[in-house]
Ligand SMILES: NC(=O)c1ccc[n+]([C@@H]2O[C@H](COP(=O)([O-])OP(=O)(O)OC[C@H]3O[C@@H](n4cnc5c(N)ncnc54)[C@H](O)[C@@H]3O)[C@@H](O)[C@H]2O)c1
């Protein structure tokens with residue numbers, strides 16, 4: 376038996392942030408990162424809370440790829456302040472921190488607290504997922520925590536907040552959206568509902584990701600990518616992800632490559648691995664099931680080709696083209712990682728990628744040797 380629901384109420388479109396004037400809470404902890412606090416963006420939230428006479432306190436000790444130590448500090452801040460809601464504004468790191476902080480606080484004192492998530496990147500979809508990724512810095516592991524109790528109560532989408540994102544972050548986070556949608560689409564847990572959401576997200580990425588990258592003020596493209604990010608989040612919240620994220624988590628934790636960039640670099644390799652077709656494949660019957668799905672993805676992106684093999688190649692080529700156009704490194708060597716250090720870490724990263732919760736729903740079961748080979752190919 377399968378089921379599908381969307382528990383997070385989503386506010387979007389013009390004046391979506393005005394929802395904050397109507398929230399039924401009296402005391403709010405705002406969780407954000409130092410950049411958002413200092414940029415003045417926070418006033419979009421605080422002005423409205425003041426207008427509604429809602430008390431608030433700000434916790435801005437969020438860092439990228441939130442480490443467990445910072446979550447602990449946040450839990451203490453939340454328990455001390457004892458709010459009835461948390462509002463988080465920022466990228467995936469801020470939202471994931473808030474989700475984890477609320478989760479551990481509730482486990483500590485049993486008090487249910489509402490969570491309102493306001494993304495400022497178009498990337499993780501974390502505003503609608505039951506995932507939060509935290510980092511164990513001592514062991515270089517990124518853990519996806521997964522629990523429905525982490526789902527935000529409300530999400531507010533305002534693409535104006537994304538306009539200040541630097542081009543490199545637009546590229547990284549945009550490729551994260553595409554990877555979420557493609558992985559959900561080919562996941563062994565996919566279903567008609569998640570597929571519909573993923574297809575729309577893929578279609579939007581095909582038309583609007585490069586436009587967003589090329590012009591921060593392309594409001595139409597920004598709005599579309601902000602919605603695509605949320606749609607892809609809803610898709611993978613239902614269907615889960617795959618090996619691409621498993622490898623990206625291992626790579627990101629070990630060599631501090633931003634999450635979306637790591638996904639973008641892994642994507643061509645995982646599409647090739649999962650498809651498992653090559654010029655010696657004789658008939659359609661020999662192709663793994665996901666080949667048809669990848670061909671649909673290619674169709675949505677307008678790069679379908681002569682037959683399955685050439686279409687998969689065209690899809691891989693399109694992903695590489697996007698990476699090149701958006702200045703995403705094509706290999707790990709271009710990220711400044713030293714070869715000897717990287718090769719020494721390959722085996723440990725492969726083990727972590729295979730143990731990663733996301734890998735469980737990959738359409739092709741990878742062996743450690745398979746993942747080692749992918750990681751080795753990724754170097755140069
Ligand atoms: N929970 C999920 O479902 C899920 C899914 C995918 C990834 N993740 C996790 O999310 C994290 C990555 O999130 P992210 O890609 O959004 O990046 P991020 O939150 O780490 O932000 C990246 C950088 O962009 C800055 N930034 C954010 N918004 C900005 C804006 N509007 N203008 C200018 N700068 C801005 C931040 O200050 C930061 O320096 C990783 O830890 C990843 O593992 C979570």
Ligand SMILES: [Fe+2]
Nearest residue numbers: 499551555634
């Ligand atoms: Fe992701």
